[in-house]
Amino acid sequence: MNMQIEKQIAHRNKKNKAFKGVIIAGTILSTLPLLLILFYIFKQGITAINWDFFTNLPKPVGETGGGVSNALVGSILILLVSCVLAIPVGIVIGIYLSEVAKSRLAYYCRLAVDVLQGIPSIVIGIIIYEWIVRPMGGFSAFSGSVALALMMLPSIIKSTEETLKLLPESLKEASLALGVPYYKTVLKIIVPTGISGITTGVILSIARVIGETAPLLFTAFGNPFMSTNILKPISSLPLIIFNYATSPYNDWHQLAWGASMLLILMILILNIITKIVQRKWKVQF
């Protein structure tokens, strides 16, 4: 009797180990391509990165020492403007969806957000071209920002809504029972308590659009010179990668690799910031 049970347990232990092995193998298998991609980009890009790369403008073919300073500045500027556009709107909609979860408007709003999330980025580019570039009479950094802001909205809205929904009802009641008006309860209790989740959503949405190329093709367009005017065409890292990588020149390929690596580093940093925010601003109940 005892022998039998022991045998059974040994058998189960073997099964457990085998299962664990399969899981680990699967994990390694799926991480491997990612690591290879990163490795390759870093191998190709690292040689392009030097001081000139950050400070110089692109040079004509044949001259050495060209950089991507205009694209770096352009990318950051476009992202800043899109943050200004998307963050307040996204958070407000997220608050609405979590607070008035069951209304008809909330239902359609959620549906719209889901669809917006699925719209191909190139379509957003075309639409912004029709809505903003043509009426304003030319390509501009601003129109690129609007396109990216539209792409950021869904994830900001979703993360705000989900974060706030998870907060206990008792928190809101505690505030209301003290005679705090509803809007102050939302602004001073609910939002600050959920700030870590909201911030995480915002940063991840930035990381998501930082490498978007398609919507910028029709909007920010690109610019070989340094520009900080948001009403004029502007360069950006994804655009420069697109233009340089499809060019026939080796020097430019090198710059494209360098820009790719820079982009990936920025995404990595944003993700690290997210982790820090989650840990530091974590709210304990």
Next chain:
Amino acid sequence: MESAILKAENFNAFFGKSHILKNINFEVEKNTVWAIMGPSGCGKTTFIRCVNRMHELTPGATVEGSLKLNGEEIYEMNPVMLRRKVGMVFQRPNPFPTMSIYDNVIAGFILNGIKLSKNEKDEIVENSLKQAALWMEVRSTLHKKGTFLSGGQQQRLCIARALSMNPEILLLDEATSALDPISTAKIEELIHELKSEYTILMVTHNMQQAARVSDKTAFFYLGELVESGNTKMIFTNPKHERTQDYITGHFG
């Protein structure tokens, strides 16, 4: 001026179509401790949530009849002003997790934008915490987050937070049900001391607790107020069979 601080006349409450409170007639005198008892689902919590109009926050919740605070119709008052006069402590401690102990106590003032000098704040915090019997335990850690306290301390912090607003009535919704016996004993002692300054309505499932701390007891059953009166009377010589059965543990 009527003598009763809280007076319900033919008061009814509903959730959608279900009739939760049926024709409640009830008077609460100043500076008394009322225990509100009854089996689950009898409407005790609904009743005290009607007193500070938290009831209406649930979609579909409505009321009928009259409920007066100091002779003023509660359902004609501005809910925000009403809630400043009626403090409430919930079943589970719910200090604001983003705030320090200090800020939690004066949260009612901070959040309502009432400007106070540093001295006034210090005074309110110290007094409220002393009243809630928490001052000695936290006076050196006032800047720490309120959520670092133990459950019992958190609940006393919530009591301090409610007391800081100097309410006319304090509502306790099973405030000790999530606490250990020692914390419960502390809060019961506290209720005894607070009686001289406040009127307290406490919902409780614990009959010994009701017998220990309350002056008056109201017994609810299926949304009706079956019996109310002196706690001693209700526990020793209840008029209704239902009350008798509940107290002796035949049901509920």
